[in-house]
Amino acid sequence: MSPQEEIAPLGEIPVEIEIELDRRIMTAREILRLQEGSVIETDRSAGDIYVGGVLCGSGEIVVIESTLGVRITDFRDD
Numbered sequence: 742m743s744p745q746e747e748i749a750p751l752g753e754i755p756v757e758i759e760i761e762l763d764r765r766i767m768t769a770r771e772i773l774r775l776q777e778g779s780v781i782e783t784d785r786s787a788g789d790i791y792v793g794g795v796l797c798g799s800g801e802i803v804v805i806e807s808t809l810g811v812r813i814t815d816f817r818d819d
Contacts, residue, residue: 759809760800762788787814 747771763783775781790813798816802809 747793756793759794760788761791762786762802 756790756796758789763785765783767781787799788811790798790811792798796817798813800813800815803812804810
């Protein structure tokens with residue numbers, strides 16, 4: 742059995758993935774003014790990728806047609 746076949750069952754385990762593009766400090770007043778569709782501007786177009794709370798790499802924002810996504814640009818293997 743190949744290594745890929747041995748770990749195949751792990752592919753069904755849910756894992757939390759978090760993309761942190763930027764951090765911003767906002768006042769409670771600013772947060773209360775947010776509505777559905779509000780836009781919070783950021784100076785960054787790239788950010789960190791966390792898997793299970795562990796920093797695993799970085800990526801950049803991409804738009805394909807009307808879909809927003811993240812392209813992985815660096816993946817840590819240590």
